[in-house]
Amino acid sequence: MPPFRRLLGLLRPERGELWLVLLFAVCVGALTLATPVVAMAVVNTVALGTLIQQLVVLCVALFVALSLAAGLLILQTVVVEFIQRRVFVRVAADLSYRLPRVDLRAFDRQNGPELVNRFFDVLTVQKASATLLLDGITLALQVFIGLLLLGFYHSYLLGFDLILIGALAFLFLALGRGAVRSAVRESVAKYQVAGWMEEVARHPIAFKTAGGPALAAARTDELTREYLDARAAHFRVLMRQIGFALLLQAVANVALLAVGGALVIRGELTLGELVAAEIVVALVVATFTKLGKQLEAYYDLLAAVDKLGHLLDLPLEADGAEAQRPAGGGAAVAVRDVSFAYDQQPRAALVGLSLELAPGERVALVGPNGAGKSTLADLLYALRMPDRGWIEFDGADIRTLRRESLREQVALVKGVEVIEATVLENVRVGRAHVTHAEARAALQTVGLLEPVLALPKGLDTVMWSGGAPLSLGQASRLMVARAIVGRPRLIVLDEALDHMDADVRATVLPALLGPGAPWTLLVITHSDEVARSCDRVVRLDRSPEVPHGNA
Ligand SMILES: Nc1ncnc2c1ncn2[C@@H]1O[C@H](COP(=O)(O)OP(=O)(O)OP(=O)(O)O)[C@@H](O)[C@H]1O
Numbered sequence: 001m002p003p004f005r006r007l008l009g010l011l012r013p014e015r016g017e018l019w020l021v022l023l024f025a026v027c028v029g030a031l032t033l034a035t036p037v038v039a040m041a042v043v044n045t046v047a048l049g050t051l052i053q054q055l056v057v058l059c060v061a062l063f064v065a066l067s068l069a070a071g072l073l074i075l076q077t078v079v080v081e082f083i084q085r086r087v088f089v090r091v092a093a094d095l096s097y098r099l100p101r102v103d104l105r106a107f108d109r110q111n112g113p114e115l116v117n118r119f120f121d122v123l124t125v126q127k128a129s130a131t132l133l134l135d136g137i138t139l140a141l142q143v144f145i146g147l148l149l150l151g152f153y154h155s156y157l158l159g160f161d162l163i164l165i166g167a168l169a170f171l172f173l174a175l176g177r178g179a180v181r182s183a184v185r186e187s188v189a190k191y192q193v194a195g196w197m198e199e200v201a202r203h204p205i206a207f208k209t210a211g212g213p214a215l216a217a218a219r220t221d222e223l224t225r226e227y228l229d230a231r232a233a234h235f236r237v238l239m240r241q242i243g244f245a246l247l248l249q250a251v252a253n254v255a256l257l258a259v260g261g262a263l264v265i266r267g268e269l270t271l272g273e274l275v276a277a278e279i280v281v282a283l284v285v286a287t288f289t290k291l292g293k294q295l296e297a298y299y300d301l302l303a304a305v306d307k308l309g310h311l312l313d314l315p316l317e318a319d320g321a322e323a324q325r326p327a328g329g330g331a332a333v334a335v336r337d338v339s340f341a342y343d344q345q346p347r348a349a350l351v352g353l354s355l356e357l358a359p360g361e362r363v364a365l366v367g368p369n370g371a372g373k374s375t376l377a378d379l380l381y382a383l384r385m386p387d388r389g390w391i392e393f394d395g396a397d398i399r400t401l402r403r404e405s406l407r408e409q410v411a412l413v414k415g416v417e418v419i420e421a422t423v424l425e426n427v428r429v430g431r432a433h434v435t436h437a438e439a440r441a442a443l444q445t446v447g448l449l450e451p452v453l454a455l456p457k458g459l460d461t462v463m464w465s466g467g468a469p470l471s472l473g474q475a476s477r478l479m480v481a482r483a484i485v486g487r488p489r490l491i492v493l494d495e496a497l498d499h500m501d502a503d504v505r506a507t508v509l510p511a512l513l514g515p516g517a518p519w520t521l522l523v524i525t526h527s528d529e530v531a532r533s534c535d536r537v538v539r540l541d542r543s544p545e546v547p548h549g550n551a
Pocket residue numbers: 108342343345348349367368369370371372373374375376
């Protein structure tokens with residue numbers, strides 16, 4: 001979508017306030033022009049040698065007009081402030097709704113956290129829109145009203161107006177060509193530098209290896225160069241516009257004096273009118289000097305809206321319509337002739353896979369690296385959809401189920417995802433119905449209760465996203481506690497038990513696999529011991545000749 005249309009979309013909810021800002025700006029513009037009008041009256045009064053009282057009245061009238069303008073300006077500033085706050089809140093709320101629902105495929109091609117950096121463009125939107133709404137509209141109106149006023153003095157000055165308007169149109173349309181594109185390119189280059197810095201910060205061990213700092217510096221150098229090139233290209237567009245505006249300022253000032261002076265000499269314009277016209281033109285062309293800042297703000301605004309748009313455009317998961325009725329006990333799961341290939345991957349990850357899990361059954365899924373086991377786990381959690389075939393959950397195609405309803409009944413443990421929140425919140429993850437006692441029981445099941453209670457604040461200890469203050473092994477057990485606490489009907493563990501030590505396994509395995517556990521369990525594992533503890537072992541192989549996996 002073109003950036004300008006995105007901008008309109010972003011500002012549409014603020015329509016009412018924007019009209020108010022415009023109204024204030026019109027009034028301020030009109031009131032500000034009281035100065036030249038009064039100046040003309042003063043010059044004529046002084047020239048005619050009339051009463052001093054008239055001068056006093058004129059000065060008081062001017063003071064009232066300018067005070068009113070100041071008051072309106074303050075109101076305008078307050079309205080713009082509220083628009084800025086609302087844009088921030090709206091984008092934040094929109095993103096917090098969208099990010100948990102983003103289709104995982106979007107993050108296959110792009111780095112999620114790096115993409116979220118674009119949220120900072122809200123600040124650019126706030127700053128640039130404030131600049132434009134406060135100064136930009138006022139300046140534009142000053143130019144418009146000033147030119148209108150000038151036209152009234154003399155028909156020659158009307159011609160002068162038309163030439164100025166033509167010159168301004170040339171400045172915006174012809175000289176501004178490519179400015180939005182160069183602003184977007186500059187912004188992309190800026191985010192690439194930030195994204196790389198984050199990459200370096202995210203992998204501290206890798207970048208501490210012998211060549212790490214050199215790699216960090218080299219890539220930063222390359223990306224910084226790209227930024228400088230992009231910035232220089234954008235600056236060139238800005239400079240040609242600013243240069244033309246300044247030239248226009250000089251030419252307009254001189255031309256008005258020449259034309260106005262000639263008109264006074266010929267008696268077609270009074271001295272007062274010439275002074276007033278000169279003040280108006282000085283006001284109008286003085287805005288050209290400020291145009292550079294406004295233009296830059298405008299292009300920055302469009303680039304920022306474009307960047308935010310990419311974030312807000314991230315595709316969301318398709319949702320089913322059916323809410324499955326809650327049932328007790330383990331779920332019956334059937335994988336029917338499922339095939340799946342990742343985007344732009346020549347080789348399918350799964351081809352024609354069929355598998356059935358009876359309610360309450362504990363099944364181990366084993367097989368070599370790259371056989372498609374984790375891909376199947378994603379499919380069972382509806383993170384991805386099969387290209388062919390379907391998956392049944394208690395007889396219903398999971399495609400038709402509402403994601404929320406499905407994920408109340410299915411838990412997936414894959415990797416370690418610790419949230420920067422307390423231990424308790426890490427177990428609960430927003431499920432208000434999970435009680436403190438249930439969270440403790442889940443921690444007890446995975447052998448974590450004791451170490452957690454030994455922390456200074458127990459379950460209220462705040463954890464870092466890296467897992468601290470728990471060890472990596474403990475943090476991965478916390479993920480199992482998170483899965484079991486909701487008593488789901490299907491648990492899929494993707495290598496979550498493989499790295500537990502023998503003692504811990506001795507307590508965790510019976511709790512997960514024992515007859516009292518209410519769920520159906522699929523355990524992806526490379527451990528013979530874990531596989532042997534299950535009711536059944538399914539092997540998923542990836543034949544070297546045939547480009548697919550087969551159960
Ligand atoms: N996000 C992705 N984008 C593209 N291809 C992927 C992606 N994730 C996995 N693959 C590919 O899909 C195939 C199956 O991967 P998957 O992770 O499911 O295997 P796995 O059996 O879980 O392996 P492992 O035992 O190593 O965990 C592999 O060839 C892998 O390269």
